[in-house]
Amino acid sequence: MDISVVVPLYNEVESLPELTAWIKRVMEDHGFSYEVILVDDGSTDGSWMVIENLKAVDPRITAVKFRRNYGKSAALNVGFAAAQGDVVITLDADLQDSPDEIPELYRRITEENVDLISGWKKQRYDPPTKTIPTKLFNAVTRNMSGIHNLHDFNCGLKAYKKEVVKNIEVYGEMHRYIPVIAKWAGFTRVEEQVVQHYPRKYGRTKFGPARFIKGFLDLLSIFFVGKFGKRPMHFFGAMGVISFLTGFFIAVWLIAEKLISIANQSPYRNVTEQPLFFFALVAILIGTQLFLTGFIAELVSRNSVDRNNYQIEKVI
Template structure:
């Protein structure tokens, strides 16, 4: 169903774009064809992430001819996470779909994901699974498989394919998460933290035929660093003292034991001044105390953040016999139109 600019659509499709001028026209047309037979109205938010080719100009041209297409041009290249967040900040639909602009995702699979959300109220997010990947390079397949297993094990969100950009969400989930740095790879983990119930469906995947891939082997190292951040965020965001303080106690305890033993030796008349253990014991105690102090500071900052009106401590739905409507103790996210 074609959507005009005035009425809020049922579906908002967000596509981050960087130097994909050769694919844009075909991408827009294939998304329009995929949604043409749907009863759900839609809008397409194409976010140009500071492309250096003619992508931004072509987007503006295409948007001028299509009322359902909104071209968002960022001032410079901020990265895929920021581009997605720019789209999320402007979505109006009750469902949100994301996919890449390189046409390796199949736009015709969008209705498949939306159908699952429409028919299964127990699901809040549907993630695509490129079951038959068409990447020819082993340098992309092998790191991807390793990353998928590592992320699933560390976060507890078990998916076959974290890297598939084709995903569909209920709008409240998108309103609850914010993307920074390169956290777009971990949206399922962030969605789970926001209370989403996640499922996975196989989708088609095509080899890139136009344009140049933006990914390299160096991405593997960035994924590991981001994974550390996500695990900390999911487990210790509201209790930083347990993370820093726990590690601090592991350092302080052997340090105190060492110093206690040396103290006993000192009382018996032994010279402990030149022993390396003295330096080790003092260093362990000082380092441990620093970690504990960092945990206490984290606790204070977390409380200040929540009490000042930051992100809510929880998300909930409330039901009653009077009304089936639900409410959440959250402030609505600020949306820029």
């Protein structure tokens, strides 16, 4: 199979017939063998009924329905697991991403041997309350990840080699940083393509202001896991050793100072009367705790078996 199109959706009942027809037209015009995977993230507006009707007339549609709303990352992760195509395309269900971009994305993945192509909505039709924070997050992500050639990490329109989606894990709000996750997984050929962005035709956006806080926290998580996910002791242990040794040497210095004063019969203060002593004591305790945290984290080392265990109601 040439292409798997993965579409996460939540309350997009009006756009689904138009979107699937658009995808079908593009695929047939270019002679692609394909499948469309619709992941209903707990819609409450009748989207699933529309999907069932679409499935009844087009066997190339596969659909998954969550019992409740888990978020876009969960929907993408399940869609990636189900994808069988050599190239996987993701796009949003709100008709703001154009399926007409798919042939060029497919060509670049297959001919240029690119691991991942992220769309860049160079001209956007979103309000400033969305575009300005997005530019800020993109700038921060570029600096923290080292992927300096991407302008829009969060664009829903992306293309992947099959190997990429089968070897990455998306959870929380980390769909915004899939290029970063792919890079940390060893897929370093990440490129960009300018894509057409359309104004929203139906409904309203499903993302509120809280997405910025969640996105920033997940960026920190990705940075930490990418650097130390397989070796947490290198992070916590190093910090713990530095803190412990700092406190230890301060305590030794204070004790030595007192002993020298006693030997020289000079006036001195008790060690426990000096503020530095309590600083040293705290540093030793924090250092010990950090070291133990690193040891426990090393044992756990991301072995959770149910982080992506979602309750799926139906698969058709």
